[in-house]
Amino acid sequence: MGKAAKRKKKASTSSKAKGSAEPTIAMVKSNPFEVKVNRQKFNILGRKTKNDVGLPGVSRSKAIKKRTQTLLKEYKEKEKTNVFRDKRFGEYNTKISPEEKMIKRFTLERQQNYGKKNIYNLNEDEELTHFGQSLAEIEKLNDVIDSDSDTDERGALSAELTAAHFGGGGGLLRKKASTEQEDEEEEKPKSRKELIEELIAKSKQEKQERQSRRESALELTEKLDNDWKEIQTLMARKPPKSERKDKEAEKPKPDEYDMIVRELGFEMKAKPSERMKTEEELAKEEEARLQKLEADRLRRMRGIGEQENKKKPSHVSADDLTDGFILDKDDRRLLSYKDGKMNIENVEEEEDKEEEEDKEEEEEQEEEEGEKEDNENEEGEEESATEDEEDVASDNHSDLESDLESEEEAAGNKEQKKHKANENESQNVEELDPKMEAAKSELPYTFAVPESYEKFKSLLAGRTVEQQLTILERIQKCNHPSLAVGNKTKLELIYLKITSLLFPTSDFWHPVVTPAFIYMSQLLTKCRITTLQDVIKGLFICSLLLEYVSLSKRFVPELINFLLGVLHISLPKKQAQGYTVVHPFTPVGKNLELLLVCDKKDLESWKKQNLPLSVVTRLKELSKTEINHIRLSCLALCFDLIKRCAVLYESLPSFYEIMHPIRVLLTQRVSVSEYPEQMQEWYHGALKELENKTKHYTPLICEKKKPVPLKQYTPKIVKVLEFGRKQGGSKKEQERKRLIHKHKREFKGAVREIRKDNQFLARMQLSEIMERDSARKRKVKELLGSLATQEGEWKAMKRKKGRN
């Protein structure tokens, strides 16, 4: 009963403490005179307002209270030198825990008091007891037994407990004697404390037992469940995935036999795969692939891909200055050539080509060897010839050099790529084999160049990548054109040819082909034509150029110029009229009539032959007739090229103007009747193509200009990170602004506080002064009053005396 009362009391006190504060505030709030409302101009969604209602009275009183506690004290202690010193042990020492502190303080106090006799013996150390037990202990024990925790015995207290609590001393003692006497010797009656402890121990034990029983039952059921599941899985032949896995992980290594059985049991049945494709289907696929590649090629030819990428419309803001300045990252990746890491999908395809190329190169090298001496002479001549030129020679030469180097490099790269391909590709070897064999039987090899793909492979097999690279490098160096004299020019020509085999020459822009184009055009324009060899080389380049543009039908002015020049030098002097030849050909001067053949016999005996490339280096050995024949072959080639050009450029709008000089030359100058019949055929073929074209001009019309859309003032959209905070600027800037704002606010607040402090102090001083004044007044009044009474008394006495 006492306990319950106590609890109630506690609760009531706490509620009272709270309640006393709350009602006052509530009261204040309900009083409209106490409330100041901060009216807002606009309602802003999502903004929480803290200070919409103020209680000036309350806050003022709070502030005054606080000031009286702090500022006033300070003020009062002003100019007082006494210092309060806190000598409590370890008051400001945070290292010591509060318990230790207490203990230490206690011991200190004890030490201080030790030996001092208290004058008054108040018997403070003695305990108050009830049945020999300290009352304090009993109180504590009562709190320990929490009958609420035991659900079973809720409401009904055990007899012992009730006896202990309420039964009074005698009853309990009796009962105790009757129940416990058997197991315990009768020594002396147990104290109440002991009894209760026993009781508690018992009940606790019981409780524990019950709990353990329940737990074990739970465990058992769980185990049963698990076992059941296991069996169930075996029966159903379908393991629940996660569970099985867990178990397997937990279990020690399963039996081998089991494993095999299970494997057999769970083995996937063979699934039907896609059926073999028929030949037709394969062909169809191949065709589709080729079509796709062709479409790709066409797209590249028109340069569409690039332009489309460029043309991607971007949003134009009204704030755009349209000065074309766009700050954008250039995220193109650089082409990593060196390590052969280029991303090329059809490496395998390339493989074959590489092989071919290798063959050709080697063939070249082999060939050149026999012709060293001649070459040397040639080279010398050419050298001197080019040096004569004032303006052209220098840059021309550097061009040659640089290009050769770059080609060399390109070749190197290809080889490197190839060897990369080697590594991951072995199944293709069989396919390649027959080809290799053929190559072997056809071409004899010299040098350390590996003779076949297999040898090459065996050479590289079992080496590290670095070693392979060095091997390749060495092979390349051994076969460098500079070692076999005179290989240069021819190699160059062959390189250019190979370029056309390896790369699509019809692309609008191509990293390899475009430089090759420029290089060839420079060869045609910058190299002076002084010998027959130059003419042959030039014609070779012309044929190459034609081949390059055969698909894309691109216009190559240099080609036309050169053909015109070749025609020009095949005519007798002083006939240049109606057309103008341009560099490297000159209308007058030396080196004219290079291709002019006057010998009737040679003219008759000529038969169209293929121009051997070796002529370039071997011309001196040839007889005059042979040379004349070569000249005629060149001319025939020239006619053929003109014909092809005419076919190719037919669609150009100014085809007529482009071909005009050539036409003039062909129709007016060339004396056809002198040529052999075969030549006349070539000639007529070319002329026919030139004349046959209908001239067709339609006036040009610009594409309609797209109307420029009006600039729209689009709202600037910024991601809102936090409401109620100023946006914009970088994070740093925002932080700075925030700090400035805070500082300003704090500053204002501080100023206000100081002002209020001063006001408070002034008020205090004033009240002090008033008090002092009033006290003085009062005192003066008192004094005056007493004086007046004195005076009055004295007068009264005087009057008395006078009366008397």
Place this chain on the structure above:
Amino acid sequence: MARPALAASLEAVLGDRGNANRVFEILELLAAKEEEDVLCAARTCRRLFAALLRRGELFAGSLPAEEDALRGNYSAEEKYKIWMRHRYNDCVESLSELLGHDSFQVKVVVNGLIPIHEDASLLISRFQEYMEYEDVRYFVMKAVTESIGQVMQKIKERPLPFYQQNVFSLISPINMPNKERDMVKFMMKQDNQEEWKVSKLQAHKQAFERMWLTFLKHQLPSGLYKKVLVILHDSILPYMNEPTLMIDFLTVAYGVGGAISLLALNGLFILIHQHNLEYPDFYKKLYSLLDPSIYHVKYRARFFHLADLFLSSSHLPAYLVAAFIKRLSRLALTAPPEALLMVIPFICNLFRRHPACKVLMHRPNGPQDLSEDPYIMEQEEPSESRALESSLWELQSLQNHYHPDVAQAAAILNQSLSEIEDDISGLLELSASELFDKEIKKTSANVPLEFEQVRGLFGKKNDIIAEHFALD
């Protein structure tokens, strides 16, 4: 008179080495008082040492000191040579002293410097250091003028390549002062410096002008012609009193044709621009200058720079500009890519300056299906070339050019032009090698490959090379 004596000593020295000491007699006379004697002595010296040099009797190489040589173990022959060389040095010394002589006749020197039949460029380059002196320069200019007059009169209008070359290399580096204040470096001091003619800039200019005019009066070999024209606007015209006097020369040069005409354009431009020259049919001439070689010659940049200036005038009639545009684009059909990259923006700029010409690009209601280009290329007169009736089919053809940049540049034709002119100054000097380097430096993420299977070097269908060439 010392002449006979000198001749005698010369004979003696050259005749016999024993008489070598008579050299001193000649050298003494160089310091004589009589002007005539000095000249005589100088001439004799020249003859003497020239003869010795020819005979190889002058020591060549690093010269030992005279005393050392006498003491040292040289052979008698060598000693003689060394000694003679020292005498030569003495001679040179006294001659250079003579340069400061009051009435020193530069003429002699000049005549020696510009021999008629041989190249004397080395000698002339030695002499250049004296040309720094204002007075020396002045007298040289006068002497050269005189000399040209004399020499050219003798040979009657036949070009003398060596002589003219020599004169040119002597007078072309002449560095004229800009202000009279700068003229302080005199070889000789005069008492009345202020009034001396040589110290006047005006006099210098006059001499300079006369010299050049006499030089250019006569026919020049074409190489020299070009050289003169190259430096004309820079180092001749600004220093003349009357630059307009050059007009005859320039007009003739402009009429020559080819590269010479292109070069003459620059001088003419200065005269027209700064000196109010009225040149009839200037644009017609300019028009006729356009031939296929303009895209190939060395002076391309210079020419197009000037052509740009000439055609920037907004008062030109549309037919003229159209004729220029049409001719330039017609010629562009034979041009190399570096020239094309320059000339296409050039033509676009012309369109922008003369919007009336835009019909060449855009003719919405014109006659369809012409049988031929109305423009007449052969017509000399721009007004009769019917350029305005034509269209720029040439640039349309160039849209198929193999060089991607050119094709892109030509593709501008399809769109209407922007308002702002292209800056072509950077493109004028574009060279073929630059083009190549630029292309090489470009990088690309992937390199497309040919997808057709390769069947040998000549394995392609319709391979032109396989048809006409053999690999053996």
